[in-house]
Amino acid sequence: MSETKTFEIDFGKVYSERMRLNVGPQHPSTHGVLRLEVELEGEVVTEIVPHIGYLHRCFEKHAENVTYPQVIPYIDRMDYISSMNNEFPYVLGMEKLLGIEVPEKVQYIRVICAELNRIANHQIAIATFGLDSGAFTPFLYYFRDREMIITLFEKLSGGRLLYNYFWIGGLMHDVHPTFAEDCLEIVKQVRKTNDEALDLLMYNKIFVERTANIGILPADVAINYGCSGPVLRGSGVPYDLRKVEPYSIYDKFDFDVVVGKGEMGTLGDCWDRNIVRVREIYESCKIIEQAIEQMPKEPCDVRQAVPKRIKPPVGEFYCRAENPKGELGFYIISDGSPKPTRVRARATSFVNLSVLPEISKGYMIADLIMILGSLDIVLGEIDR
């Protein structure tokens, strides 16, 4: 109101000004402290510039000043809702570099933890995606189930969100005696809630209207931008590191790579990206059940292969694994000392977010929020 503008009205023509709207960093549905500078024509998005860095915590610089095992807690804090999965590529890479052979039971526990965490991550992704569309109730159903997974992780590692459970060469502790039963109970409950959510939300007419044909990401654009995970698979590309280059013991399990099929609209729309996550939960349940069955029952010393002193040879290497959000990789340079010279993370969310301006132009602001939700970003990982 402070600024006075004069308009000359030419009848017959309607002038409209574009409005620059600042979405975030404090906004209910930017999934953290993301700031989007949006240019609107009415309600239609004409331009969008994401601004990041509000959660920058110098992960890579910190990692240069601590020893190799001490990096793991920092890795936990990157994508803080799938910490187990974050630790996976790092410990795998370090073990490969040092030539450590970990016990079989450790491998199974790692896979089970990673898949449970994948379920927890997808539950949050789906729940908040529903929340973005205004559906409040599935959010709480999913969080109720996630609580069971978090409680299990608390029993394992003592932490509810940031675990530091995977160690280079082993694990922090062996599992508790009722671990297998707990896992099977979680799987049962997760399946039940997922079925419910499919009814309540995924095939809901309003939800389909809101998400189908919105934010279409063609497969070639997704590949060109380097997208991975459900964002890429939603576009119909069956690329999953667990299948493509089976790390750890993923080649022992029977599971499918879920891809979007464009059931409700065009291939690669928000609905497809979301349904990939929903169906991946079922696949993760399958993996967990198989792993529980195959896992050696007798207790084992999970720290037996943990090296006393870690001094990797000089060199550099890249290790990667399938995070719930996509391909998470670490590029580590070692100069032979106990501290890494450089740790560079290929952050999944960062790469996936970069596609947002490309696919959200021409949609309405309500759709922009849905597209952002369907990318499933975590700002802790983007800013690091």
Next chain:
Amino acid sequence: MESLNFVYDLLGKNIVAYILLALLPMAFLLPYALVAILGELKISAWIQERLGPMRTGWKGVLQPIAEVVKLLQKEDITPAAVNKPLFNLAPFVMFAGAYAAYAVIPFSSKFVPVNINIGLFYVFAISAFGVIAIVMGGWASNNKYSLLGAMRAAAQMISYEIPIAVAILAIATLAGSLDMQEIIYKQGGGFWNWNIFGGPGAITKIWVIPFTVTLFLIYFIGSLAETNRVPFDIPEGESEIVAGYHTEYSGMKFAMFFFAEYSNMFIVSAIITILFLGGWQSPFGNFLNGPVWQAFWFVSKAMLFVFLQIWLRWTLPRLRVDQLMYVTWKVMLPIAFVAFFAVALWAMIQ
């Protein structure tokens, strides 16, 4: 004609009676709002397998009072850049519109504050008042989110009001009156005579029932849009435009918007009840149809729809603004016209 007002019967027509009449709806509205807030908290909790508020009083029944006290204690913030007169006025305009509608709501055959022969038209006109307040508040807030919310509200209003108007028109044709009491009197004699079942008439009225039920559904969907409830809470769509038109409001002014929303929820439920479900008529003909029982029937029927609105809110996602307009203009409006013609035809041959 017998008196429609027990207050006039008791006190005669004088200034005390007028003031009492103006305040009686408030005596209903305040407890109702508390019950509705508690209902919202508890029903959402049951739907989501939570307990809801449990600490204030037995099973948390005093929670609404605690919330009102909290809102009263809050600092009344007026941001520096707002247009102060409009910003401060908007919540009260909103509430005035919501409260003014109670003037013609017949709670029982013996109590309607003002019985005017165009009551339905009056309610329809006064309920559009809220949108003025929303645009006022949204524009005066000097906030882009508020402005977007206000513009959405304006677009939403012209969309939902037309199918609603057609539905009201159809019932007015069926009943042959815009007078609410008369519409209700016509629906007397058991639930079979309610307008949702085609109104009173011979058994041949069966063919008109699908059309009246359609009109009922159209009115109900439209009323959800009128009260800005899910799935049509587009003007306040929290995940997109933060809180829409009331982003900048806090404390008591926010509470007024909130109060008006709950008040509106009851108004639209009451209108549905009057138009389609026989108003204060007992479902069993003359059984339990005394003036006090009538008030009971009326409030319970209306509260059923308040409950339905709460239930829907915690079940459905939100529509996009253009989808709302698509639904109202291209789906509801043609269907409403067809139903209107069918009902008008029935009214004519009757």
